[in-house]
Amino acid sequence: MRYNFMNDYNECAHERILDAIVRANREQDDSYGLDSRCAHARALILARLGGAQSDVHFLVGGTQANLTIIAASIKPYQGVVCAESGHINIHETGAIEATGHKVLPLPTNNGKITAEQIATLVAAHYADATAEHMVQPGMVYLSQPTEVGTVYSKDELRAISRVCLLYGMPLYIDGARLGNAFAVDGADVFLPELAKLTSAFSIGGTKMGALFGEALVINDPLLKKDFRYHIKQRGGMLAKGRLLGIQFETLFEDGLYDEIGRHTVKQAQRIAAAVRAKGYELFVDSPTNQVFPILPRELLKKLASDFGYAFWQTFDSENDVVRFCTSWATPPEMVDALLDGIPAKR
């Protein structure tokens, strides 16, 4: 195979990150996230939050970040509202339920849910005479970008945030690929907006050029207390915590995080534009690093000997939806090669 577009974690880490880890290897430092590098990374992130006095924690992975903040934020009888395509609903093996909480999915066509959907659900709950027999919606989970690469606008987030405020529900955003949302043309949701509109959000490292790791930013003062106990209990506290600190230092020191997002999105959108220009349709109109073309099954078979991609779903008797994913590591020439392999639609 010449290049695998299957997902955005087929290679490891941006070389500047690896270099920083190698350089610091023999420096002795404190453990469990209380070290100097985490402190510095925390400061760098804080400096970009538009003045918010948030807490920043570094956790090992995304599922962990999600289950830890959710279990920490709601009461035993409360559930978490999300899109039916939400990662916590379908791709974490019931990690949220394992902490005792129901996931309350809302239907979606494009990975996003609306303020109106949420308000309707919650209002219906409180209006029901038997509400006590049902799981109370206690929190809202969004992904930015979503699992199919779409992006919430500032207006959309503001409306959702208002509903959450009204009903006293924390709003949490899973930013596993957050940097790609920043790189979209016309993007209007950046770190300061997230710090203002959410109770907590994560800044994904794994899918944005790090070896692994997520920064969890907690804005709501009520959720800050004793959060490190939660991290430890759920197994998310790394002994050599500075490994996380160094990675986020590097990502946020000189704009590397944004640079990675720009590269990643640019390569994906080159695929999207070219595929469209060749006459094919896209199954989801995703402006970030996932491209979902509808392609002839025969062509896909041919492509497969040179390029990896993910099968998404059957479209019709002759065509399938597939996913191409780009990352910090995707060489532009491999995108060229891929596109060379896709002829214009007859």
Place this chain on the structure above:
Amino acid sequence: MRYNFMNDYNECAHERILDAIVRANREQDDSYGLDSRCAHARALILARLGGAQSDVHFLVGGTQANLTIIAASIKPYQGVVCAESGHINIHETGAIEATGHKVLPLPTNNGKITAEQIATLVAAHYADATAEHMVQPGMVYLSQPTEVGTVYSKDELRAISRVCLLYGMPLYIDGARLGNAFAVDGADVFLPELAKLTSAFSIGGTKMGALFGEALVINDPLLKKDFRYHIKQRGGMLAKGRLLGIQFETLFEDGLYDEIGRHTVKQAQRIAAAVRAKGYELFVDSPTNQVFPILPRELLKKLASDFGYAFWQTFDSENDVVRFCTSWATPPEMVDALLDGIPAKR
């Protein structure tokens, strides 16, 4: 109000049950279900299972019976498949999730799910390359009768049982109103069928004339071991356990359980037939003790001064769906009175 048809637990217990409790009051007996009355009730139920060597436990309530058997039967990463209208999915405040397990709902129009639906879901799970990232379907939960009063036939259950066997999933039936299913015209699923086709099922007492209590019948030898530990841990073990024993003794000694079912269903079906004869439609075609007529809002307002019923949902601009419920205690003359209050449709 003359009579409340709101639900089937507005009165307390059949008088024969109360009498038996009063008579035994000063007899000393062992505790926590190890007493002579539970032993006798167990024997009476066993004698009706068609020869099955099942274990029979008596638990305080239905939610407890459900959460205890489900949490006992599946592994941490497994979930329980049920109808989206299943009691465990919508009316137990997330009791199943509180034990760590996801509920996997399937769509339904009449409260029932099919063997095909289950097989499709499970096959899709195992066919998915990322199955390990998803909750594994580990068990099937049905209600007989369902939450809207419909009933599974022997053929339907047999087909579901076969799918469960094929995939190694225990099949559990919540029989909160089980006796009503036995009383349906043409019923072909009775205790021996349940003992043969399910891994476990409950025989509801609360809604069938008892003060409270459910008998949990475990047929699958793998689920029998140490089950009393589970009951104690989940808070379902009654200190004065013979209270449960006496109630189920009385229900199963002289056919009282069946008698109650027959009375209950008869009164409900009188309502159903009369309402239909008067020209109204039923929202769900339920052969048991819940009747769901579509009635003019104006008429309902009038009825409400004399009779209680449950609002189910808005039907159109002039009509609502409501539910009338009958029980062991429903006096036939109150059904007459209710029907007198419903004029033929213009």
Place this chain on the structure above:
Amino acid sequence: MRYNFMNDYNECAHERILDAIVRANREQDDSYGLDSRCAHARALILARLGGAQSDVHFLVGGTQANLTIIAASIKPYQGVVCAESGHINIHETGAIEATGHKVLPLPTNNGKITAEQIATLVAAHYADATAEHMVQPGMVYLSQPTEVGTVYSKDELRAISRVCLLYGMPLYIDGARLGNAFAVDGADVFLPELAKLTSAFSIGGTKMGALFGEALVINDPLLKKDFRYHIKQRGGMLAKGRLLGIQFETLFEDGLYDEIGRHTVKQAQRIAAAVRAKGYELFVDSPTNQVFPILPRELLKKLASDFGYAFWQTFDSENDVVRFCTSWATPPEMVDALLDGIPAKR
């Protein structure tokens, strides 16, 4: 056997309670604790709390009451401090841990723990540099009377309450046999003291003459919110809830609860006094309804043909500690008969 002193739930309910249930049997009432009888029972209990604006809920059993209030009161990383002999630590099959929380036991010789023990534990936790790696003491659980029948004085409770206040830990008292503590000579802790000094406490019914049931009194406003969701989720909400209402109405209408406590304790203390007078020692000096004499094994064997008792532990090569338990139902003449069977020590 002439009489079984094994425990205080060998008979069922005080006849006045049964009478009331029988009388109300055909009255239609609301369900799930929202009925008129629960409302009345609530008012009767409230009227005895010395003016406290508490919430009163009625739950099916003791283990349920304990696990529901504890899981409702603390955060995932917190545990509950109790005596190592505490019911939640040793006799609930890990019901508390099943809700996700560690039980933090303190050593005790007489079933009680002290304010100083608690303060030392908690202070040590917060003083530890690695506190985040340990379970945070989040709540205190006491039993009144304790599992071996001893009783906290007002001064002892006040001191414990102060420590709890200081560290922000709810104080919960399990009153499974609460009425017996009220009947002790020199008792100075009654309902108003409990309402003032605790965050929540239970008033046991099962072991105090009811068929079953515990009243849970919540004094701390922070714990009141949405508590009925918790009850439903944990399976403690009875459909025919008025069964609980009627029982507590009867217990608190005309002083029956206190009367039962006086009778129960009187019979037990008659045993204690007589056994002592005959020259035997008591293993625990318990002023309530459990008596723990150290008796010759040979004598015990003889007694066993006429009287039931619980083996407690081996004392030495010739003697065992046993437990005699009295209840609302214990006939004084059976105590006489028992004492006749115990000769003076040689």
Place this chain on the structure above:
Amino acid sequence: MRYNFMNDYNECAHERILDAIVRANREQDDSYGLDSRCAHARALILARLGGAQSDVHFLVGGTQANLTIIAASIKPYQGVVCAESGHINIHETGAIEATGHKVLPLPTNNGKITAEQIATLVAAHYADATAEHMVQPGMVYLSQPTEVGTVYSKDELRAISRVCLLYGMPLYIDGARLGNAFAVDGADVFLPELAKLTSAFSIGGTKMGALFGEALVINDPLLKKDFRYHIKQRGGMLAKGRLLGIQFETLFEDGLYDEIGRHTVKQAQRIAAAVRAKGYELFVDSPTNQVFPILPRELLKKLASDFGYAFWQTFDSENDVVRFCTSWATPPEMVDALLDGIPAKR
């Protein structure tokens, strides 16, 4: 400070590990532990198990490995037996309880528990007439070396393994610092013994020269099924899983794991021997990489300006117990310098 002996994770990773990660950085590989490097690391470990057909998984951290295997191995009403000083009992913020299970601690003076202690506990459980009201001992957890650096001999493990077999309890060994146990003089427990005597054990990476990561070796066929679901659910499955594969490849390719153990233990035992020779006593006689001298408080204060160590506990009015920890990275000259700073006892 010249050197910090506080713990064995103050530096990052052995340089050969870092080199291997850097070299493989741009190679595309599969994710979530299904990559070629994990496969190779698995094979290398398997080859050292003396022929056992074990499953080998790579998890992110130790707390996760512990909670995942324990929650996967026992039933809801079962608990895990361990030393009271066991990591799961005191240093994981209740991670085990958060999965629903009680930890059942046994007293110990040296971090170890005995087969006899375990057998006594379990036998007492099953002999108790009220066993169903108590947590059933369902599994045994040991640490090798223990939390205070002591080591189980083959005879000790064999005896414990026999008790576990007898009662059907899986035996799990937490090998966070396993390589150090191999390096002890007279060691007789190596990988083949662990594969034979345990149901599962972990091979710690974090404290043995890796950046992070633990290999979990499952020997018991009953525990192997669907284990990757458990890992994913608990958040222990790394997206870029080959990071773990590469590290364990490097550790097990050319004997690096053993080499690191030998270096680490040698430096620690140099401290132990020298401190003893200078006339001081050791609080625990630990043959691995943790040394617990009892030193004058005044001397400790002086040492602190040049060397880090962990305060363990007050010994008497003038002396404290402290802990010195060595690692793969400890320079021999720093041990020399430390020892130079400790004068002979007067």
